[in-house]
Amino acid sequence: MADDAPKEAPKEAPQEDAQRFRVAIAWDGDGAGHGTARAEGGGRTEAVTIPIGASPELGGSGRGANPEELLLAAIGTCFVGTWAIFLKKLAIGYAEPSLSVDGTLEKDPAGGFKMTGIAITCAVPASLLAASRPAIEKTLQLAEKYCIISKVARGAMPLTVSIVEI
Numbered sequence: 809m810a811d812d813a814p815k816e817a818p819k820e821a822p823q824e825d826a827q828r829f830r831v832a833i834a835w836d837g838d839g840a841g842h843g844t845a846r847a848e849g850g851g852r853t854e855a856v857t858i859p860i861g862a863s864p865e866l867g868g869s870g871r872g873a874n875p876e877e878l879l880l881a882a883i884g885t886c887f888v889g890t891w892a893i894f895l896k897k898l899a900i901g902y903a904e905p906s907l908s909v910d911g912t913l914e915k916d917p918a919g920g921f922k923m924t925g926i927a928i929t930c931a932v933p934a935s936l937l938a939a940s941r942p943a944i945e946k947t948l949q950l951a952e953k954y955c956i957i958s959k960v961a962r963g964a965m966p967l968t969v970s971i972v973e974i
Contacts, residue, residue, distance in 0.1 A: 833860070842871035845878070866921065876913055876923065879961070884909040886957035887928055887969075894947040894954075900940060906931045926967040928958070934973040944971065 829850060835843035842861035862868020863876065873881070888907055895902050907930045916922040932944055952958065952969055961967050 835860075837869075839867055840869050842869045844872075876911055879923065880909040880911050880926070882957045883926060883928070883955075883961055883967075887951055887955045890955040891930070891947055891951040894950040898943055898947055900936075900943055900947060902932070902936055902944075923965055925965050926958075926961050928967070928969045930969065930971050931974045932971050937971065937973055 830848060832846045832848065833843060834846070835841055839862060842859065845858045845860050847856045847858070858878075859872030860878070861871040861874060863874040864870040866874075868874060884907060887909075888905055891905055891907075895905060907928055910927045910929070911923050912925045913921050914924045930948060937944060948969055948971070958967055
């Protein structure tokens with residue numbers, strides 16, 4: 809095997825309660841190409857296919873979701889689902905929580921680009937916020953603590969969570 813060949817990652821025995829996820833990626837063309845990400849398993853009955861491509865601002869085709877958007881979507885999906893769990897556990901009547909996730913991409917001094925910050929903005933009705941601000945803030949603190957994907961992102965860059973009244 810050549811010295812520059814990719815090394816296989818050491819195999820660790822998965823924990824007994826470990827969950828496995830898999831996404832298959834297919835690509836057509838060079839960096840300006842496009843493709844699909846196909847999620848299979850996860851207890852669903854059908855695979856989910858997501859069109860993917862790079863951002864035109866970064867030389868891509870603009871066809872499909874770009875990696876930066878997929879990262880933000882992963883963070884947002886995990887966070888809103890975790891938040892919904894704690895809204896229910898704390899008996900807060902907010903059936904349709906929503907949020908937006910913004911990311912900042914900057915030039916990396918080492919070359920290329922890197923995501924340098926994530927901001928999650930949680931939308932809460934003004935009447936609910938007026939009646940239950942401490943409880944809402946607690947649910948968001950718990951979501952920050954338990955959201956798997958935002959914990960990963962927080963390890964790589966600053967991540968903030970804020971509330972906006974709607």
